[in-house]
Amino acid sequence: MDNFKSELIGDLKPEDMRRSFEELLMQARDIRQQLGEQKDLLERYLSCLLESASNAFADTASVEGVETAQMLGFLCTDIVSGRGRHKKHPFYQNAKSYIESHPIGGEDAYIKSALYTIALTHDYLEAEANRFLHRQEQKLESALAHIDLNQLYRQICDVIGDEAGMNNLDWLFRERFLIITSLGGFLQGMAGSLMSELTRKDRETSKQVFQLLLDDA
Numbered sequence: 017m018d019n020f021k022s023e024l025i026g027d028l029k030p031e032d033m034r035r036s037f038e039e040l041l042m043q044a045r046d047i048r049q050q051l052g053e054q055k056d057l058l059e060r061y062l063s064c065l066l067e068s069a070s071n072a073f074a075d076t077a078s079v080e081g082v083e084t085a086q087m088l089g090f091l092c093t094d095i096v097s098g099r100g101r102h103k104k105h106p107f108y109q110n111a112k113s114y115i116e117s118h119p120i121g122g123e124d125a126y127i128k129s130a131l132y133t134i135a136l137t138h139d140y141l142e143a144e145a146n147r148f149l150h151r152q153e154q155k156l157e158s159a160l161a162h163i164d165l166n167q168l169y170r171q172i173c174d175v176i177g178d179e180a181g182m183n184n185l186d187w188l189f190r191e192r193f194l195i196i197t198s199l200g201g202f203l204q205g206m207a208g209s210l211m212s213e214l215t216r217k218d219r220e221t222s223k224q225v226f227q228l229l230l231d232d233a
Contacts (some may be wrong), residue, residue: 033192057175061168068156068165069193073116077198080148081205084162088140089213092132096125107140123218123228130216130225137210141203142203148202 043061048055063075087102091111094101102108114136120128173179214226223231 036105036188036192040185041184041191043188047172047176047181047185050181051172054171054175057168057172060163061165061172064163064165064168065189066193069189071155077148077152077201080203081202081207082209083143083205084144084148084202085137085206085209088136088152089133089209093125093129096128096132099210107136107143110139110143111136124220127216127218127225127228130213131228133213134210134225135227137206138211141206144206145199152198183197 031078044058051058056133087105088107088111091102091105091108092115093099095108102113111132115132118132118135119152120131123131169182173182176182214224216225217223218225218228
């Protein structure tokens with residue numbers, strides 16, 4: 017249980033965060049001093065790193081993941097009920113074909129929707145995660161439209177004659193600021209929605225949906 021708590025909540029180690037930030041500043045100062053009159057190269061590089069990482073918005077990505085996963089539930093509910101309000105959604109036909117070829121009897125529409133949502137989750141996740149990645153890449157390309165980050169990196173290494181410092185700078189930046197990736201946030205949001213579907217209760221039997229899945233095994 018202690019391990020579960022740690023994995024679920026996480027361990028707070030503020031001393032590590034403080035250390036990585038202070039070491040990041042120290043490394044940046046050292047590289048900046050070595051660059052001399054070309055110190056603007058490092059300043060542009062750091063500005064680019066900070067702005068692009070901020071634009072990734074891992075926290076809002078989690079919300080987007082939840083909303084994206086909820087849409088699958090809406091699709092399944094609409095198809096089960098015959099409403100068809102989301103026919104224009106890219107995954108609608110996939111969901112409709114699956115539901116029509118896998119009839120479920122003996123359950124109310126509420127539970128049928130949950131069962132179909134769970135069954136389709138991973139096909140849907142793959143499609144939507146790829147779309148999310150494409151949007152994130154476009155956002156990043158837009159943010160870096162006027163800056164070649166790799167070229168800046170190479171210029172700095174050429175001037176100081178060593179790549180070790182820049183490697184360490186990048187590692188410290190990731191350690192301090194990229195605690196969770198935007199894709200990780202998106203997938204966690206989708207995972208949270210799946211857990212909600214699994215814990216829905218059948219109003220007749222009071223069983224949760226995951227119990228119904230285990231009974232069918």
